[in-house]
Amino acid sequence: xxxxxxxxxxxxxxxxxxxxxxxxxxxxxxxxxxxxxxxxxxxxxxxxxxxxxxxxxxxxxxxxxxxxxxxxxxxxxxxxxxxxxxxxxxxxxxxxxxxxxxxxxxxxxxxxxxxxxxxxxxxxxxxxxxxxxxxxxxxxxxxxxxxxxxxxxxxxxxxxxxxxxxxxxxxxxxxxxxxxxxxxxxxxxxxxxxxxxxxxxxxxxxxxxxxxxxxxxxxxxxxxxxxxxxxxxxxxxxxxxxxxxxxxxxxxxxxxxxxxxxxxxxxxxxxxxxxxxxxxxxxxxxxxxxxxxxxxxxxxxxxxxxxxxxxxxxxxxxxxxxxxxxxxxxxxxxxxxxxxxxxxxxxxxxxxxxxxxxxxxxxxxxxxxxxxxxxxxxxxxxxxxxxxxxxxxxxxxxxxxxxxxxxxxxx
Amino acid sequence: xxxxxxxxxxxxxxxxxxxxxxxxxxxxxxxxxxxxxxxxxxxxxxxxxxxxxxxxxxxxxxxxxxxxxxxxxxxxxxxxxxxxxxxxxxxxxxxxxxxxxxxxxxxxxxxxxxxxxxxxxxxxxxxxxxxxxxxxxxxxxxxxxxxxxxxxxxxxxxxxxxxxxxxxxxxxxxxxxxxxxxxxxxxxxxxxxxxxxxxxxxxxxxxxxxxxxxxxxxxxxxxxxxxxxxxxxxxxxxxxxxxxxxxxxxxxxxxxxxxxxxxxxxxxxxxxxxxxxxxxxxxxxxxxxxxxxxxxxxxxxxxxxxxxxxxxxxxxxxxxxxxxxxxxxxxxxxxxxxxxxxxxxxxxxxxxxxxxxxxxxxxxxxxxxxxxxxxxxxxxxxxxxxxxxxxxxxxxxxxxxxxxxxxxxxxxxxxxxxxxxxxxxxxxxxxxxxxxxxxxxxxxxxxxxxxxxxxxxxxxxxxxxxxxxxxxxxxxxxxxxxxxxxxxxxxxxxxxxxx
Numbered sequence: 001x002x003x004x005x006x007x008x009x010x011x012x013x014x015x016x017x018x019x020x021x022x023x024x025x026x027x028x029x030x031x032x033x034x035x036x037x038x039x040x041x042x043x044x045x046x047x048x049x050x051x052x053x054x055x056x057x058x059x060x061x062x063x064x065x066x067x068x069x070x071x072x073x074x075x076x077x078x079x080x081x082x083x084x085x086x087x088x089x090x091x092x093x094x095x096x097x098x099x100x101x102x103x104x105x106x107x108x109x110x111x112x113x114x115x116x117x118x119x120x121x122x123x124x125x126x127x128x129x130x131x132x133x134x135x136x137x138x139x140x141x142x143x144x145x146x147x148x149x150x151x152x153x154x155x156x157x158x159x160x161x162x163x164x165x166x167x168x169x170x171x172x173x174x175x176x177x178x179x180x181x182x183x184x185x186x187x188x189x190x191x192x193x194x195x196x197x198x199x200x201x202x203x204x205x206x207x208x209x210x211x212x213x214x215x216x217x218x219x220x221x222x223x224x225x226x227x228x229x230x231x232x233x234x235x236x237x238x239x240x241x242x243x244x245x246x247x248x249x250x251x252x253x254x255x256x257x258x259x260x261x262x263x264x265x266x267x268x269x270x271x272x273x274x275x276x277x278x279x280x281x282x283x284x285x286x287x288x289x290x291x292x293x294x295x296x297x298x299x300x301x302x303x304x305x306x307x308x309x310x311x312x313x314x315x316x317x318x319x320x321x322x323x324x325x326x327x328x329x330x331x332x333x334x335x336x337x338x339x340x341x342x343x344x345x346x347x348x349x350x351x352x353x354x355x356x357x358x359x360x361x362x363x364x365x366x367x368x369x370x371x372x373x374x375x376x377x378x379x380x381x382x383x384x385x386x387x388x389x390x391x392x393x394x395x396x397x398x399x400x401x402x403x404x405x406x407x408x409x410x411x
Numbered sequence: 412x413x414x415x416x417x418x419x420x421x422x423x424x425x426x427x428x429x430x431x432x433x434x435x436x437x438x439x440x441x442x443x444x445x446x447x448x449x450x451x452x453x454x455x456x457x458x459x460x461x462x463x464x465x466x467x468x469x470x471x472x473x474x475x476x477x478x479x480x481x482x483x484x485x486x487x488x489x490x491x492x493x494x495x496x497x498x499x500x501x502x503x504x505x506x507x508x509x510x511x512x513x514x515x516x517x518x519x520x521x522x523x524x525x526x527x528x529x530x531x532x533x534x535x536x537x538x539x540x541x542x543x544x545x546x547x548x549x550x551x552x553x554x555x556x557x558x559x560x561x562x563x564x565x566x567x568x569x570x571x572x573x574x575x576x577x578x579x580x581x582x583x584x585x586x587x588x589x590x591x592x593x594x595x596x597x598x599x600x601x602x603x604x605x606x607x608x609x610x611x612x613x614x615x616x617x618x619x620x621x622x623x624x625x626x627x628x629x630x631x632x633x634x635x636x637x638x639x640x641x642x643x644x645x646x647x648x649x650x651x652x653x654x655x656x657x658x659x660x661x662x663x664x665x666x667x668x669x670x671x672x673x674x675x676x677x678x679x680x681x682x683x684x685x686x687x688x689x690x691x692x693x694x695x696x697x698x699x700x701x702x703x704x705x706x707x708x709x710x711x712x713x714x715x716x717x718x719x720x721x722x723x724x725x726x727x728x729x730x731x732x733x734x735x736x737x738x739x740x741x742x743x744x745x746x747x748x749x750x751x752x753x754x755x756x757x758x759x760x761x762x763x764x765x766x767x768x769x770x771x772x773x774x775x776x777x778x779x780x781x782x783x784x785x786x787x788x789x790x791x792x793x794x795x796x797x798x799x800x801x802x803x804x805x806x807x808x809x810x811x812x813x814x815x816x817x818x819x820x821x822x823x824x825x826x827x828x829x830x831x832x833x834x835x836x837x838x839x840x841x842x843x844x845x846x847x848x849x850x851x852x853x854x855x856x857x858x859x860x861x862x863x864x865x866x867x868x869x870x871x872x873x874x875x876x877x878x879x880x881x882x883x884x885x886x887x888x889x890x891x892x893x894x895x896x897x898x899x900x901x902x903x904x905x906x907x908x909x910x
Contacts, residue, residue, distance in 0.1 A: 134650070136662060325852045341696060351460075362450060365447055365450070371880070398457075402460075
């Protein structure tokens with residue numbers, strides 16, 4: 001077995017252990033209600049035992065993932081230079097952030113929300129090719145490691161801030177009545193479901209060997225190229241022809257063509273993936289509503305019903321407050337130093353740079369609302385939730401939707 | 412609580428214009444709105460690519476053609492060059508003013524207030540605090556209790572002052588200065604960025620192509636650059652095999668061996684007198700740095716035609732009369748060959764084309780389709796014979812009368828480096844600002860200013876505590892201080908207070 005194989009095994013083990021730790025945390029907070037006859041002490045013993053198991057598993061997974069980083073680094077380079085490596089790294093920083101915050105507040109419920117999020121993000125990484133790739137000259141710098149690691153750590157803490165914010169909303173908002181807050185909470189749940197169905201769909205169709213092929217005009221080179229879809233084509237390319245579409249539920253050709261202005265290479269495929277995720281997410285959402293006969297946020301809020309609002313509010317704020325300086329240092333200052341060294345300018349209004357600035361401005365507004373204008377509770381929690389959307393767009397959306405210097409591959 | 416009742420200028424009643432402007436910008440709410448406006452505007456700027464990434468000759472037509480009506484509106488609103496537009500800079504300027512005024516408005520009153528704190532606060536003030544509690548004790552007991560509490564507080568890093576039977580314990584007051592320190596850093600960054608392009612001679616950003624062997628002047632500076640050699644290294648077979656990559660053309664390194672000269676005077680013939688000041692193999696991520704000037708490996712062109720080699724042949728005898736090489740960028744007027752042969756360049760077309768009347772014309776100074784008209788003089792043609800030479804075109808027929816023939820022999824190519832030259836004298840202000848900004852936000856966010864007040868009144872000890880953030884942590888700390896001092900306060904009696 002060579003270092004690379006060892007490294008892949010360590011990564012996969014980390015993933016599996018994170019799944020287990022998610023379950024342990026969920027058992028910790030839901031299991032205490034399994035037996036109605038349990039005394040208060042018995043319940044809290046159950047909670048703290050499973051919380052401890054969950055946290056121990058988290059640490060095991062963390063060590064395993066650090067082992068992956070070290071072995072992959074020894075094999076070739078610090079794994080942070082393509083989408084697969086970066087997304088797995090992002091999940092690592094969420095776990096590190098969670099570990100730090102958990103050791104301060106010891107709240108198993110936090111794990112029951114953070115660890116599943118970690119698992120979702122982690123599995124997203126596996127959509128991208130996991131091969132080691134050669135480093136292009138622009139990436140051959142220590143600043144790659146310093147800039148990306150620090151920024152990702154800040155983003156990991158923003159993820160914990162987001163999760164705690166969501167928990168606070170579930171705790172504070174009365175999810176049994178219809179209100180603006182419940183509607184937006186349901187919408188948040190729906191978005192999370194679309195992410196899940198997106199990942200599951202990609203894996204299922206890839207595993208089943210599904211394929212749809214089209215020709216498409218590449219506007220950059222003016223050449224006809226082949227585009228491969230992994231998911232069934234609701235939307236075909238604006239130009240070009242259908243080569244082959246495996247049948248899925250009777251869909252043997254695209255239902256619609258992408259609008260003509262979407263002429264970027266793969267634009268139609270990305271649109272198709274998005275629509276597919278929104279539709280299947282919607283189907284899953286409706287199914288869950290029918291099965292549970294409750295709002296999803298109502299179910300989730302029962303997990304946090306006994307938490308101290310003040311504590312979750314502080315956790316959300318604390319995570320963001322710790323993350324903010326790290327984000328500034330990594331995503332702006334180190335980024336500027338590196339840009340000055342590699343591109344000859346410290347700031348160039350590249351879309352990724354602009355979005356890092358937008359993230360910074362957003363959390364700056366959050367801190368000012370909170371510190372100077374006394375925003376706490378629901379308003380500030382919504383900002384923590386929205387903030388993470390901005391973070392994820394900066395990290396993933398910019399690469400997939402906007403063009404620029406920070407190009408990675410995309411699905 | 413924030414400014415301890417000290418009067419801020421913005422709260423004075425004077426309604427002069429200056430004061431109204433001051434009041435407007437001193438508001439944190441206004442500051443947040445400015446931040447949010449910049450945020451939203453910046454998002455809009457990323458919807459379509461900015462002009463400066465596209466190198467367009469007719470940007471308006473491009474945006475209309477590619478994005479339709481939306482593109483036209485986007486272009487007309489100036490969003491395609493948003494980040495360098497006057498109104499974007501004006502927004503940053505307003506943010507700058509807001510930061511300066513809001514900070515000045517608060518920092519001095521805050522300093523005065525924190526400097527002149529009284530230890531004893533009245534009971535109502537303490538009971539208003541978000542964290543407060545009280546317990547009964549006797550006058551005999553109180554000195555011991557206060558002593559124990561003081562010890563426990565000091566152990567946790569508190570600075571404790573006592574005034575009769577009242578205590579004020581305070582910790583990490585410096586974190587209150589964090590916002591003002593980080594605002595100072597921001598002021599430096601924004602000022603540096605706005606200044607650098609406005610002060611002449613501070614900022615230089617140029618790009619130039621330099622051929623191997625060529626020395627070029629960097630306009631606007633006393634510097635000259637020579638490109639000694641440009642190379643591209645690919646990843647080796649072994650390196651690719653190790654990671655099982657099949658990408659044979661993966662580039663490992665772009666490198667220009669560059670020499671930087673400084674002009675120290677002028678030679679008698681008018682040429683600059685150059686002194687070598689630096690040589691450096693420039694690669695991506697490793698620029699040449701000399702004083703404030705940086706040279707970057709930014710682009711390249713491979714194997715461009717540089718020299719064309721010809722040999723003169725006597726068509727009758729087949730005898731070779733020697734070779735000559737013409738620099739396509741800088742051809743000599745004539746070339747002397749052995750056996751009394753001379754080749755005069757009668758005409759040169761770096762980029763040959765033909766007009767409507769089928770006459771040869773030149774369309775570019777770049778030698779991409781070079782053609783020559785030679786005048787070849789030799790013993791057998793003393794008056795000289797005109798001879799065309801066009802690459803890849805056999806012209807023997809039109810030269811059938813000629814004795815001599817210029818045979819194309821060889822083409823020498825050269826690599827060209829795209830070098831970016833930059834100088835920014837504002838950088839030191841920006842980096843210092845960035846360092847100060849980091850220190851400021853770390854001070855403000857990684858520490859909390861905690862204060863605990865205690866006073867004894869009519870058989871009761873009243874305690875109130877305040878922090879600028881992290882209430883749960885303060886509550887825990889107070890619990891452990893109480894416990895260590897032998898005072899048991901039930902959890903629910905230590906009020907965290909309403910919202």
